[in-house]
Amino acid sequence: MTKQDQTALHGSKELSAREVNRLISSELRSAKRIAQAKRAGSGTGVSVLQRVQQRYKRNPKAQMAMFFGEFTLRAGTGRARPVSERTRTVYADELIRMLDELSELRAGVQEIGEIGKSHAVKLIKHWGARGQAASTIQNKISILRRFLTFIGKDSAIPKGEDLKTWLNRQGVTAPITRQNIPTESKAWDENQVDLHKVLAELSKESAITAIQLEVQAAFGLRMKESIQLNPQAADCGTFLRVLHGTKGGLPRDVDFDEDPAMREWQRDVLERAKLHAQQNRKGTLSIQGKRLDQSKAHFYYQCRKIGITRDQLGVTAHGLRHQYAARRYARLAGMAAPVTRNAPLHVTDEVRSADLAAREQVSRELGHFRPDITQAYTGSLPMMEKGRKQRIRDWVERTEENPEFQAVMKDAGVVSVWMGGRFAMGLPVEASEKFRLIVQTASRQPLDGDARSMLKQRLMGMYDRAIDLSEHFEAGQPDDALELMVR
Numbered sequence: 474m475t476k477q478d479q480t481a482l483h484g485s486k487e488l489s490a491r492e493v494n495r496l497i498s499s500e501l502r503s504a505k506r507i508a509q510a511k512r513a514g515s516g517t518g519v520s521v522l523q524r525v526q527q528r529y530k531r532n533p534k535a536q537m538a539m540f541f542g543e544f545t546l547r548a549g550t551g552r553a554r555p556v557s558e559r560t561r562t563v564y565a566d567e568l569i570r571m572l573d574e575l576s577e578l579r580a581g582v583q584e585i586g587e588i589g590k591s592h593a594v595k596l597i598k599h600w601g602a603r604g605q606a607a608s609t610i611q612n613k614i615s616i617l618r619r620f621l622t623f624i625g626k627d628s629a630i631p632k633g634e635d636l637k638t639w640l641n642r643q644g645v646t647a648p649i650t651r652q653n654i655p656t657e658s659k660a661w662d663e664n665q666v667d668l669h670k671v672l673a674e675l676s677k678e679s680a681i682t683a684i685q686l687e688v689q690a691a692f693g694l695r696m697k698e699s700i701q702l703n704p705q706a707a708d709c710g711t712f713l714r715v716l717h718g719t720k721g722g723l724p725r726d727v728d729f730d731e732d733p734a735m736r737e738w739q740r741d742v743l744e745r746a747k748l749h750a751q752q753n754r755k756g757t758l759s760i761q762g763k764r765l766d767q768s769k770a771h772f773y774y775q776c777r778k779i780g781i782t783r784d785q786l787g788v789t790a791h792g793l794r795h796q797y798a799a800r801r802y803a804r805l806a807g808m809a810a811p812v813t814r815n816a817p818l819h820v821t822d823e824v825r826s827a828d829l830a831a832r833e834q835v836s837r838e839l840g841h842f843r844p845d846i847t848q849a850y851t852g853s854l855p856m857m858e859k860g861r862k863q864r865i866r867d868w869v870e871r872t873e874e875n876p877e878f879q880a881v882m883k884d885a886g887v888v889s890v891w892m893g894g895r896f897a898m899g900l901p902v903e904a905s906e907k908f909r910l911i912v913q914t915a916s917r918q919p920l921d922g923d924a925r926s927m928l929k930q931r932l933m934g935m936y937d938r939a940i941d942l943s944e945h946f947e948a949g950q951p952d953d954a955l956e957l958m959v960r
Contacts, residue, residue: 518544518623522586531583533572540585541565544623567616571596590629593617598645657901658812658852660796661690664787668796671786674779682775684742684749685758686790691742692727693797693839695720696790700768703756704746713743715840717757725840731804798835798850806831812852814901820854828854861899865955868896873957877935882912882959885920885928889913891945891954898953907941908932911954917946 521544529535546561575581580595582588596617600610618630631639661668668690676683685699692713694702701717712726719725729736746758753761759768772790780786799810806827809815817824836847872878872892882890894909895902910932914920920928925942932940945951 516625659792679775690793810851811857865899893954897955907939909941
């Protein structure tokens with residue numbers, strides 16, 4: 474903004490640099506709000522609403538069907554574009570089902586323009602009473618909120634914490650929030666699944682599916698992105714340009730890893746992908762002659778065939794995207810992701826700063842562009858701390874609050890006992906991991922052989938796991954151990 478612009482807007486008074494910056498920021502915020510409101514579609518369906526209500530008076534189902542037949546439904550995220558025909562159909566079908574549910578609840582409407590806050594409350598309460606999953610309820614709320622926005626009722630259903638508060642005031646206790654932050658990693662390596670062993674088996678069944686899966690592992694791609702990838706065109710030397718199959722249609726660049734060994738593997742995967750893509754005249758990693766939906770079905774069929782499911786191997790193909798995210802997070806933050814077994818033990822300001830910077834970068838590489846979404850892959854520091862505290866509380870309840878545990882210690886002559894290792898730190902433990910306990914007698918003398926053997930045997934039977942039992946003979950507490958009360 475020049476001085477002439479300032480003078481034109483504010484007369485002869487010359488603005489200071491700070492005032493100019495404040496004015497520019499205000500203008501940018503205003504423009505952003507206008508753009509967001511336009512993108513959200515606020516009131517854009519009012520004219521269509523009027524036509525459909527005039528055409529099909531007192532017939533709300535026909536009105537809803539015609540509304541989504543004529544109204545251009547724009548994507549809420551990503552590039553500016555209409556949604557797919559499938560998404561349009563999902564919206565129409567879901568809203569028509571809501572009309573039926575309102576009739577069942579004796580809250581039916583004659584015109585779809587009558588739908589408002591009171592109807593939303595009744596529906597949400599109804600969904601919760603039927604025991605529908607939180608994610609299902611959230612999706613339905615999102616569809617209903619967008620429809621109401623289209624017909625000019627922007628503020629009918631609040632968002633986020635405001636939604637919880639609003640529903641609480643209405644006496645609705647439906648589980649309307651879903652848990653997006655994992656407390657256990659879905660990555661293959663964290664679940665002891667060997668990628669290369671699985672790829673070798675998958676290659677015998679379907680070479681194209683194996684390379685699609687390996688590309689997902691190497692670059693953190695979604696399944697759809699790997700199928701539609703043109704390896705030759707996407708290879709930009711130091712990065713991979715992902716154009717097709719992305720969420721919201723947003724292209725992104727994925728850099729090759731800084732680690733030489735990892736970068737060499739990524740390059741090898743990409744070169745082999747180019748050879749496979751030559752079999753398709755479009756140059757993509759899909760099967761020649763198959764539509765996208767057929768290629769996706771083939772991918773999932775082959776994965777199920779060799780056990781890549783939650784029920785069999787304990788992982789899914791999408792877990793490789795989680796693995797990529799955790800690997801990149803560790804590289805960028807200089808520490809393991811919060812959801813992994815080797816996450817930082819103490820959360821400091823430096824840890825929080827490194828966490829945020831890493832999540833911002835990983836978010837861009839995954840194609841989300843929102844650091845909070847990355848928590849679905851890497852976990853979060855607050856959730857990590859909460860999980861650890863809960864695990865410690867669980868083990869305290871199973872020990873010092875367990876009468877049998879107290880009796881076992883008393884019979885062995887133990888007066889002090891500590892929990893050690895990963896158990897004391899509240900970290901996840903495998904069923905095969907030994908329960909570490911440190912004991913001390915009143916005399917601070919070693920337990921005799923029979924007493925020690927009997928103690929371990931009774932503890933093993935109590936906790937159904939091997940026991941790592943040691944003794945402490947000095948005054949004070951052992952290092953890195955949590956004292957348990959012996960009564």
